[in-house]
Amino acid sequence: MVTFLGWTDLLQEPTGIPPAPTALRSVVRVLLGVLIAVLASYIALEQVGTWRRRRARRD
Amino acid sequence: MTEPLRTPPTPDQPVPRFTRGELAQHWALLVTLTVLALTGLALFAHGTWIGRLLLALEGGLASRGILHRVFAVALMLVVVWHLLYILLTERGHRQFLAMLPHRRDLTDLAELLAYYRRRRPDPPAFGRFTPLQKLQYWGAGIGSVMMIGTGLVLWFHTKTMALMPKWVIDVTTIVHGYEGLILFMLLFGWHLYIVHLSPGNFPMQRTFLTGTISAERLFHEHRREYEELFGPDAPAERPEAGGSP
Numbered sequence: 522m523v524t525f526l527g528w529t530d531l532l533q534e535p536t537g538i539p540p541a542p543t544a545l546r547s548v549v550r551v552l553l554g555v556l557i558a559v560l561a562s563y564i565a566l567e568q569v570g571t572w573r574r575r576r577a578r579r580d
Numbered sequence: 581m582t583e584p585l586r587t588p589p590t591p592d593q594p595v596p597r598f599t600r601g602e603l604a605q606h607w608a609l610l611v612t613l614t615v616l617a618l619t620g621l622a623l624f625a626h627g628t629w630i631g632r633l634l635l636a637l638e639g640g641l642a643s644r645g646i647l648h649r650v651f652a653v654a655l656m657l658v659v660v661w662h663l664l665y666i667l668l669t670e671r672g673h674r675q676f677l678a679m680l681p682h683r684r685d686l687t688d689l690a691e692l693l694a695y696y697r698r699r700r701p702d703p704p705a706f707g708r709f710t711p712l713q714k715l716q717y718w719g720a721g722i723g724s725v726m727m728i729g730t731g732l733v734l735w736f737h738t739k740t741m742a743l744m745p746k747w748v749i750d751v752t753t754i755v756h757g758y759e760g761l762i763l764f765m766l767l768f769g770w771h772l773y774i775v776h777l778s779p780g781n782f783p784m785q786r787t788f789l790t791g792t793i794s795a796e797r798l799f800h801e802h803r804r805e806y807e808e809l810f811g812p813d814a815p816a817e818r819p820e821a822g823g824s825p
Contacts, residue, residue: 545751549758556762560770570696571779577698 588813594792595809599671603791605662609720612655616727617764619648624757652731659724678708681718685711705803716771723763730756 589595598606618634622644625631638644665672689711691704709717733740733752740749776784787793795815798806 546754546758549754553758553762553765557765560765564770564773566693566696567778570698573698 588810589795589815590817591794591796591815593795593815594790595795595798596791597787597793597798598791600791601665602675603788605658605665606788608654608658608661609724612651612658613720613724613763613767615651616648616655617760617768619644619651620757620760621764623648624760649735652728652735655724656728659728679714679717681711681714685714703800705807706801707804708802710801712774716766716774719766720763720771723759723766726759727756727763730759 619638622631622634622638623641626635635641635644638647666676667673688704688706691700692711694700695703730752733749734756737749740752775781775788793801795806795810798809799815
């Protein structure tokens with residue numbers, strides 16, 4: 522498998538060194554998901570809020 | 581503190597906001613982070629079609645690696661340039677102090693969200709930098725430093741392995757990859773959204789090109805800075821010289 526900079530193959534295959542920590546990867550993925558949700562919520566709030574204000578001014 | 585000017589400006593009057601040097605720093609960061617993101621993503625997502633496409637466009641694994649390292653050095657130079665600018669120039673130092681987070685940023689942000697939810701009639705009066713601008717600056721700044729640190733560990737992995745246990749490299753690989761993805765999202769998703777697509781900014785906010793902002797925008801978007809410069813009166817059209825017959 523091609524991995525980052527190619528070094529993982531060299532280290533892991535011949536010696537049986539334990540694999541990279543999947544728990545950390547899962548934690549980082551969850552944090553990434555939270556960040557995406559926060560940013561998407563902000564964008565939705567800004568767009569909807571501005572649209573409703575403009576509509577109220579028009580009426 | 582600067583004495584406010586007595587005459588209110590006209591709405592379209594350009595007000596200097598960034599110097600040429602500051603715009604140049606922004607361009608340098610834009611170019612380096614874009615290339616680093618594209619060359620990094622080629623490896624991070626190597627199993628997907630987009631990763632394969634990027635890898636092909638970058639001329640394969642070897643040239644991708646060279647490109648990534650060349651622009652990594654460029655990013656280091658940009659960071660050093662910025663640090664020297666902050667430390668050695670009065671203007672840079674003042675800009676940096678204005679970028680520091682304050683407790684007021686939290687209340688400003690809460691008031692901004694309340695404004696969007698129609699719980700307040702007006703948006704909060706921001707200073708030179710809004711809380712969201714500070715968040716982007718610190719996100720990009722801390723992110724760049726972290727990427728440089730973890731990138732150096734991976735670049736010189738043989739020497740690192742001689743000094744540190746393998747788990748350091750494992751953790752560094754994960755942090756470098758995902759921090760890169762977060763930085764990519766912050767800059768190419770959220771930052772571009774704010775500059776180009778947020779209300780009132782389409783097709784784009786031109787400050788990053790001209791270094792100036794109109795007095796009208798300054799009044800609405802950075803009220804406290806406006807009042808420091810021009811006093812409390814809103815921008816107003818001036819009557820024609822000589823008046824009408």
